[in-house]
Amino acid sequence: MSLSLRLDINGEPRIVEIDDPRITLLDLLRERLALTGAKKGCDRGQCGACTVLVDGRRINSCLTLAVSLDGAEITTIEGLAxxxxxxxxxxxxxxxxxxxxxxxxxxxxxxxxxxxxxxxxxxxxxxxxxxxxxxxxxxxxxxxxxxxxxxxxxxxxxxxxxxxxxxxxx
Amino acid sequence: MPLDSPAPIAPYPRHGSNSGQPLTRRDGELKVTGRATYAADNHPADLLYAVTAVSSIARGRVTALDVAAAKAHPGVVEVFTPANRPPLAHDPDVKLGMFGFRIEVLQDDGVRYVNQPIALVVAETLEAAVEGAALLNQQYEAQPARTGLDDGERYAPAAVGVGAPAHTAYGDLDAGFAAADQIVETDITTPAQFHNAMEPHSVVAQWDGDDHLTLDMGNQALVMSRDAYAVYFGIPAQNVLIRSPFLGGGFGSKAILNGPQILAILAARQLKRPVKLALSRAQMYGPVGHRGRTWQRLRLGLDGEGRITALHHQSTAATSSFEDFLEPAASASLHAYASPAILAETQGLRLDTGTPGPMRAPGEASGSAALEVAIDAAADACGMDPLEFRLLNYAETEPGTGRPYSSKALRECYSEGAKRFGWAGRPLQPRQMRDENGMLVGWGMGTALFPCPHFPAEARATLRADGTALVETAGVDMGQGAWTALAQIAAEALGLDPEQVEFRSGVSDLPDAGVAGGSGHTASAGLALHNAGEDAIARLAELAGADPASPLFGAGNIGVVARAGRLHRRDDEGRSESYADILARTGKSMVVGTGRMARDDAAAQAWAMYSNGAVFAEVKVDPDLGVVRVTRLVGAFAAGRIINPRLVRSQYYGGMIWGLSFALHEAAQTDRRTGRIMNADLSEYRVPVNADVPSVEAILVPEEDRYVNPLGIKGVGEIGVTGTVGAIANAVRHATGVRVSRFPIRIEDLL
Amino acid sequence: MNRFDYIRPASAAEAFAEAARPGSAYLAAGTNLLDLMKGGAARPDRLVDISRLPGLDRIETLADGGVRIGALVRNADLAYDAGIQRRFPAVSEALLSGASPQLRNAATLGGNLLQRTRCPYFYDVASACNRRTPGSGCDALHGENRLHAVLGWSEHCIATHPSDLCVPLVGLDAVVELEGPGGAREVQLEALHCLPGATPERETVLAPGELIVAVRLPPQGAGLAAHSRYLKVRERTSFAFAVVSAFAGLELDGGTIRTARVALGGVAARPWRARTAEAALEGAPASPDSFARAAEIALADAHPSGENGFKIALARRLIVRALKDALAGTPEAPAALPASPFAPHPGADHAA
Missing domain, CATH: 1.10.150.120 ([2Fe-2S]-binding domain)
Structure with a gap:
């Protein structure tokens, strides 16, 4: 299975191909897009270390499936300065x-x-x-x-x- | 001062004013932009992901693992079990060195505790590795779990903590109790606590051939760990490189080798590809240490005036079934208050848990928690104000040994803390104060204390042709601010602005900076850096002094002062030359100085050395609902010379918040039937959130210590935990009248 | 986490069809579902992503003065909605006392109602749990259970429903609108969650494929706006589930209680409407005695399911406190520490 996602990441439109629907936004950023600023502290939404903005709102990226975000705007710590x-x-x-x-x-x-x-x-x-x-x-x-x-x-x-x-x- | 005590060390030379400045962190910009790289942020090409499967029973053996199912999952590359685990060069059931513990690395099918690794699954993706581990569907032959005082095996330990005596007696305890007008007994139990650094233990292991290993991992003891890994993998120590530029917190849990990381390294060697392993939060409740449970009893003999005549601190401390680390809680009573007779003794208890280990203020935290509650109870029994009682029983010399203190500004801590807090006028009786909303208000206090261990450490300082310096030591910044404070110390010795000093650290191929632990890193590595800097300056001065063209020619015996990048003749500061000019003219590209931690051993033996403090807490308690909020924490601490007050305050705040957490929040909930930890997460294993800390203050009480070491530095990292736990419990007692006998304090205790 | 098929249906009809197949689960924000899947407590074959279905993310005022809240409305949006804050302030306070800002930004109304228990034995796949695996037993019953149910539990299951939001909602007679393969229907929120009995695996009355599309708050609830409060006892000041929580709402006739609503959270497998207590209050003077009597009645059938007897006394006291607070008047502005007993309570009359 291959899924193609349109994402705007830190102001840059990107097409991201993923082959596994299990990938969370956090693991997408960290393990596939080399954006390791967001951290995995608990992977369960209990610590907030993975917080990023999706469409301008802060959320726990560890509890968000990447595949569900097609079309979203994502801001990470790398895109802040x-x-x-x-x-x-x-x-x-x-x-x-x-x-x-x-x-x-x-x-x-x-x-x-x-x-x-x-x-x-x-x-x-x-x-x-x-x-x-x-x-x-x-x-x-x-x-x-x-x-x-x-x-x-x-x-x-x-x-x-x-x-x-x-x-x-x- | 005793007559035969060593002469005081000359005041340290001051080359500049770097030290004492509240500089912001050197690594601040990296950390706020996400560019600080922690172990799991590394991603070498061709990377594999490893995940441990862990036991769900506490004792027994694994009888079946469905390796085929795991391997059939797309992306899974290999499954390691006891049947195919590659060999190690060292028997993991043999301790290795002082901080070495027996380690569980699939040496057999035995299970010693819940969350022990029982297999390692390696896959092309993290998702596949996690699912592969879940598919192993392990079967067990389980034996009953030993989980408490009733079923654990009790024993007389050889030592507590890291090699401390399990039984220490001073004076005649029986006589002390016989002389007492009353005896106050206090029982306190403390739970298993887990370090829970925000960064889970992680490693990225890369082999170059079969004998060169590079590890990206958070590590609190780089060179010690490098040497240990070399032994486990049978390669020369210089072939192991550990890179640990940043640690996402350690608190003691990243100083000791653990099974999952060794397994990941083995997998990388076997599969000839880099491997990344990061524990899940739940998996941290087992193989990476914890603060062991204690059951403590204190008996205090008190005379008619409120003086302690005897102090007996007994503790039963839990460890694992196969290894010894006993929380040295009773030792806390050896150093804090004057008493003609003190007995501190510890009994061991073997439970089916992972092996405990040092966790921020090991022993001091849980021991101080009990002691400070007992002291409050004693003050109560004497009808005395708790501060007055502590002052009456103030230890002018170290209890038991009679050694003088190298410095002890505890009285000033008491008075400044009490003043800032507004302690005066505190009603003696409980339940006397309410706020405007009807909440019960209580005030409590505790004495904070922490010893000043030093560790061997080395450093190198290089003055470069452009007049700047490079200083190097394999130090560790786990948040305490070592990058900044150590660079300040080095800059001062080098007569440079910290901006002109490049500080290289966090890699194991640099000079050994020892362990970042025991609140001794700044003093130990700092001394090494200081001495390296002075050595470099001395070598530079030699060059200049021997150069007829230098304004410093012939200054050899008179000496020079290094300041702002120039050497000045001591007798005529107008005659000076910049480092760059000296080097340029003598045709050198650099001079290199080296240094090591060194202090006067005789002084170390002759003086008792502690950081001291006093913590005052205000709590509010809902009279009907039993909920507690710590509305104010004021700590006043004296810890010798303060290198960077901004960072030191942060250390105190952090320590006090740990104390708050100990008092009210954190505890592992172990199912007594199975030994399973039912809150192995960060939701139900509660550490404080921001809203739990409405007000925390730290006062830096000035203190000059001419004996502790040539820099006059004591430790600040752990002392904040001590004192605070008791202060909060005592405040709760003052608010409610309820004297607790267990931590954390719970709603049902106060209903 | 097991592999699964991800389906994003284009229409509600398609969603119902996909979700009705065995092994399917609806996915909205996923804040609870992903948590369960990561631990293995849920292993769906197919996720049906409803987060983009049109028309489910609106808050509408109805002709009768009630409010209809779409199932995909995010917790934060609902909590900060001006109309909700004005007319149903306890709903806002309950929402803001739950989880964290990040979770509230993601989590949806429907997901909040259908979130699973936080019983650790339910989460822990190595433990026996009748709710997760019917017939396997209940390891919570004699285990670590100081936070478990004291009302409506059975020896088969002692789990609680963790929602804060549901507590005022059930007290405000919320109606849940459902749609599914079999058409549309409504249930009272009070009847949505099942008590465990012998079948704890049956957590709600939803049929396979059935979807919550909206929750309606009848206009009568707004009559309590001036005198209502949600209070939550928890083991840290924020970001913790309730040990016990309580909603109280009053309509007063001078010193007499005309209407009373009382509900409890954290005590049972469903948000617990204390109807007998309400009956005792209505027509009685608004006095501490009445409140204490109502609290006794509300917990009359409570029993410890383990080491949690303190929750019964605590629930009684919390009801009394919530009623006192409600009587004093809804705070003018949302509390800085929502639902906390430590939130200073000015007692000012709410400008409804």
Whole structure:
């Protein structure tokens, strides 16, 4: 069996051939498309390390069959930073905030945390409330215990976005 | 200070101000962009996938495996079972070295625990390998599982932890109890806990011929592991290369060899193709260690003023049926509080489980949990404030040995933590505080303590023609920030900005940096790097001093100071020359310095060395529903010289969150009939989520330690777990009046 | 995971035909099904992907004031729907207290209703489970069962239904619209899930190939909007299944209860409507005594199925708390910690 999927991955339209309907989005990215930023921590939707955006929404890529995604737009951690010219990379504000607030230790959950935070910002339900941020980041486990820095980083990114929005309005 | 104690080490030389700076992580950008590569991210050409099939019984033997069914599944290449497992050069039932355990690698059809590997399926795709393993349809001859105190075999162990005595006595315990006005007994049980690093144990194994092996794997002890793999596979150590640039957490579970990884390496050799194996989350509950269960009893004798007259800490610690690692919980009572008599003793219990191993603060965590609850109960019995009680029983010298402390700013930790927390005015009686929503509020505290082990370590520092440096050591960054802190130490020794220092680490062909464990990596590898840097500077100074054209000519005896990439004459700092100029003129492309971890052994023996701290916890408990939330955690820690406060705070936060998890969340649920772990996942084996941690603070209490090592560095990675567990349990007691006797604390305990 | 055929039917009729064949399973988001397949607890031969069937992803207000929610509406979209938040706030709170944001973004309404129990013995293919393998036994009965059922269980099965959403839905008289090879029909949500009895493998009343297409909330439920609450006791602050959860909704006539709705989650193989408690409340004064009496009645038939006796006392207390909260008034804004007893409760009247 061979299935042909049209996917937009990090802004690039691709035709992806798969020969097995069992392949999850996570395993497609990691084992077949060399996009290893999304991590496999539990493979059961219990840890959030595999979080990516599908059509702009954060989801667990480990619990999504690739074959069901024909036509979808997928954003992974690799697609988040802008091009900063030769040799440079412009970090997404959430990425920069994670560094600034030490929102990670081992870094394994970090791509998932960051994609989740980007999804959270887009959803717009947290406001500037730390408790809401904590609640809405609770789908991403961090065994190192970097939660304080994660929360601060997300709040920082929310504030920056709100500031930018005010500037745009002015 | 005792008269015969060694003289203090001269204050460390300061070449710059790198150390102490809260630099962000050097690997930060790699980690936030997904470009940091962990073991399973590697994908060499022609890769095969390996998956273990694991036992579902705890004891017995495998009687049948449907290898044909697995092999018939499209994509399956080979199935390894005890019948065809390629040979190893070392008997896996013989321990190898200090951190070597017996390993289950299909040596026979026996089953010793649930989730033991019983076959390895190798396939062209991950999907095929997983399904192949499921199709083996294994049959067993099962024996009853021994899963608890009632059915396990008890024994007197030779040692606990890694070679520590199982029985330590100081003073006259009977006399101490006889002198007591009251005796307070506390029973605490702690569950089996699993490290559950976010990154499952993974390896990508590649052979070049039959005798050169490259391993991409998360590993906490690169050179030690390299040597062990060499023995298992019968090849020279220099033919094994382990690449471990990033670990997705270790916590002790990635320092010890395990069966599944050895099997994957064997498969790669046999099939002459690279093999990737990543354990599933469920498969991590067995072959890769855990924190063993304990049943602890503490008896404290107390005099009329609240002084401890005797302290007896008994622990029964579970290990596997075939190997010994006993959680050294009772040892926690040897170092914490003053008492004229202390007895710490451990009994072993053999259960049909995987072998336990060191897990973040091994012994200290579970021992401190029980001890701090017992201390709270003792304070209670004396009608004393828990902080007052701890201060009354403050150990001015190490209990038992009487050795002085190399430094001990614990009083400052108590006072600064208490002040920040607002401890003063805490009502003595439980159930006295409520919040605006009617929730019971409780405050509790615990003392944090962790020893300062050092490990042999080596490093190399190369000053390069352009004035920058390369420093190298086979160190491990599993999240503690070694890349950053170690580079800061090296940069300081080299008189360079950290930006000018290329730090190469995480590969086994570099100088041995020892184990990333025991909270000793920064001190040990740091000392080696410091000495390598100083060696390189000394060699550079020699070159300059011998060069008549250099402004430093003849400075030999006077000495030089290295700062900002230049050597300055010590007696006239205006006379200086840049590293690049010195090298250029002398026609050298580089100078290379080497160094090793070294400290004064006499000092190490003469002084008692610990990191110290105090943790204060506020909990809220629903009076009707028994649910608990830790609303505030404040820790104050003193750990000598702090290289990077940003990273150290993160270590403390992480440790305290581990303490929270121990107190309220994590525990393996073992079916007592079968030994099966019924929550072998990350849903029902609960570790805290972000919402469980509304407020965590860490205060870095200044402390200068002139004896612990020439850099004055103690460890910070594990101490946060200690103290916190007890602080939370004691806060729960303060909120509810309920003194728990088991961890984690559960809703039904508080209804 | 076993190999399977993947079918994406072009029409509902095609879907029903494919799904009616033995070994078929419907696939929507797959958040539960894939989890089960990875562990081997489900091994379907054929997945019928209904996620692109047209017309099943809408939330519509009906002429009678009720709401019709398509079966493919995602949990997050339903939870944040302004109309649902205003008129059925407990539905929103229950949804937001379940799973994680990532799962809520994917999981669908129909999938939520049909999710399987989280009993670990059901998931663990090495354990005996009558629900997974009829006649094999129930290893949960004398096993690790502190979170298992206390109502409606049998010696054949002590599993619970894990849904949060279903608890307020069953309390709000939700109606499930079904379509299948045999045509269209409706069932009350309360009657959708079967209690185990001697046939725990029969989990719902769905016929082979039958598909949930929508759930209807009758308009009467909106009358409870000013006084309703969903509360959930769990073992960490977020991202955990309920130990016990409770929905309470009240309509008041001065100090007297005109209408009461009480339902429990995490206690039985189906979302548990406590009708006897409701009857005791209706016409009674809205007082702690009435609430305590209702809680007693609601759990009158409860029995521990193992080491879970505490859940009975807990459920009683939770009912009382939920009723008190409901009486105090639905919070103005969705709680920062949905359904948590730790969510500060301002007690402000809900602007319905």
């Amino acid at each position: 802008g091009d900063g010219g030769v040799g440079g990379e412009r970090l997404h504000p959430v990425q920069a905030a994670f560094i600034r607030h030490d929102g990670f230790q081992c870094g394994f959950c970090t791509p998932g945390q960051i994609m989740s935070a980007v999804g959270l910002l887009a959803e717009g339900h947290a406001g500037a409330d730390p408790e809401r941020v904590r609640e809405l980041m609770s789908g991403n486990l961090c065994r190192c215990g970097a939660y304080r820095g994660i929360t601060e980083a997300v709040l920082d990114a929310i504030a920056a976005e709100a500031g930018a929005a005010r500037e745009d309005a002015a």
